[in-house]
Amino acid sequence: EIVLTQSPGTLSLFPGDRATLSCRASQSVSSSYLAWYLQKPGQAPRLLIYGTSTRAIGIPDRFSGGGSGTDFTLTISRLEPEDFAVYYCQQYDSSPPLWTFGQGTKVEIK
Amino acid sequence: EVQLLESGGRLVQPGESLRLSCAASGFTFSNYAMSWVRQAPGKGLEWVSSITGSGTNTHYADSVKGRFTISRDSSQNTLNLQLNSLRGEDTAVYYCARLSRGGAVSFDYWGQGTLVTVSS
Numbered sequence: 382e383i384v385l386t387q388s389p390g391t392l393s394l395f396p397g398d399r400a401t402l403s404c405r406a407s408q409s410v411s412s413s414y415l416a417w418y419l420q421k422p423g424q425a426p427r428l429l430i431y432g433t434s435t436r437a438i439g440i441p442d443r444f445s446g447g448g449s450g451t452d453f454t455l456t457i458s459r460l461e462p463e464d465f466a467v468y469y470c471q472q473y474d475s476s477p478p479l480w481t482f483g484q485g486t487k488v489e490i491k
Numbered sequence: 492e493v494q495l496l497e498s499g500g501r502l503v504q505p506g507e508s509l510r511l512s513c514a515a516s517g518f519t520f521s522n523y524a525m526s527w528v529r530q531a532p533g534k535g536l537e538w539v540s541s542i543t544g545s546g547t548n549t550h551y552a553d554s555v556k557g558r559f560t561i562s563r564d565s566s567q568n569t570l571n572l573q574l575n576s577l578r579g580e581d582t583a584v585y586y587c588a589r590l591s592r593g594g595a596v597s598f599d600y601w602g603q604g605t606l607v608t609v610s611s
Contacts, residue, residue: 416597425586425601469536473596478550480538
């Protein structure tokens with residue numbers, strides 16, 4: 382089973398800063414199978430990025446994803462107040478079908 | 492507009508059973524695989540179970556295999572999760588989530604969740 386490790390655990394930044402979040406896999410992950418989610422307190426998660434770099438419907442272009450193999454990143458070019466939340470990466474294994482999440486990175490206001 | 496509305500969560504004792512439901516609307520339900528994902532209080536997300544659009548194939552996390560059963564009723568546009576032999580570690584908010592088309596590799600819509608508490 383592939384394990385996803387996100388770093389850092391917490392990122393303290395100012396509005397307007399650039400945020401770079403890391404997601405490292407214990408084995409190689411197909412770039413088609415890596416997604417990112419945002420979760421605000423008391424709310425359900427929301428899909429941000431799928432297929433490593435494709436933004437989901439309605440996601441602004443300040444969010445971008447990249448990476449390959451075992452190392453993936455989510456970048457927020459300029460933090461808006463509504464971006465302070467917890468971010469999760471997620472991967473899919475096809476044999477057998479299995480979906481796993483990283484432990485999350487909290488982006489907090491400094 | 493895609494909507495997913497979970498129900499059925501409540502306080503139960505260890506060893507008891509519970510059935511969760513998710514009412515889906517705003518899309519052709521039978522065209523999409525569906526899943527349950529849970530989140531223990533203050534913790535991260537954990538995939539629980541998935542079912543194909545036809546209902547033919549089901550998949551489970553090892554932590555719930557043999558205790559939980561996922562099913563769907565396309566005539567009612569409803570996703571279900573039967574939880575048996577509940578344990579304290581099953582305490583969580585349970586989210587219903589739609590799996591994306593083209594491979595069912597990510598969760599593109601989520602419900603607001605229903606809280607299951609297992610405690611004596």
